[in-house]
Amino acid sequence: MSNINKYDILNSSELKELFLNSECGFLEDIHGPANGKVLFPIWFKKLDLWRGKIFHFSHQNGLTGMNRLGVLNAEILRYRFKGSIKKSLFFDKDVIVIDHNLEFNPNWVRRYHDELVKLDDQIYLGMSYYKKSKGLEFVSYFILDFSKL
Numbered sequence: 001m002s003n004i005n006k007y008d009i010l011n012s013s014e015l016k017e018l019f020l021n022s023e024c025g026f027l028e029d030i031h032g033p034a035n036g037k038v039l040f041p042i043w044f045k046k047l048d049l050w051r052g053k054i055f056h057f058s059h060q061n062g063l064t065g066m067n068r069l070g071v072l073n074a075e076i077l078r079y080r081f082k083g084s085i086k087k088s089l090f091f092d093k094d095v096i097v098i099d100h101n102l103e104f105n106p107n108w109v110r111r112y113h114d115e116l117v118k119l120d121d122q123i124y125l126g127m128s129y130y131k132k133s134k135g136l137e138f139v140s141y142f143i144l145d146f147s148k149l
Helices: 002-009 012-020 042-047
Strands: 032-040 050-058 062-071 074-087 094-099 112-120 123-132 135-145
Touching: 002 032, 002 135, 012 032, 012 123, 012 135, 050 074, 050 135, 112 135
Parallel strands: none
Antiparallel strands: 032 050, 032 135, 050 062, 062 074, 074 094, 094 112, 112 123, 123 135
């Protein structure tokens, strides 16, 4: 994951600026496993349970995938999602929205709303939010790296 370690030093303001100044990308470009890393907040980063996502793109089904979760050397795929290009709920720009609100996911997972932008050919920056009674609450910044695992 050396390609994404350089983002570890950025604070939340710098990550937000990077997100705002990055482009959406194309759904067709997102395919296969991606190493993931939580960048902020630190407490969530230290849990080290989320390993990334695996994506599948087809013209018939669009962008779909699952989250990669793990403890020590064990890893499992859980919690499906669909991806689409939409306007950000927070900024005036197009983003790739990761929608976990699918019937086969548990209710608590269905409340997540992720938005992605492309930093370079194989690196995407994400912002994750969680739906609460008063609206969406920021959870984390994360990075996805599609270079070889």
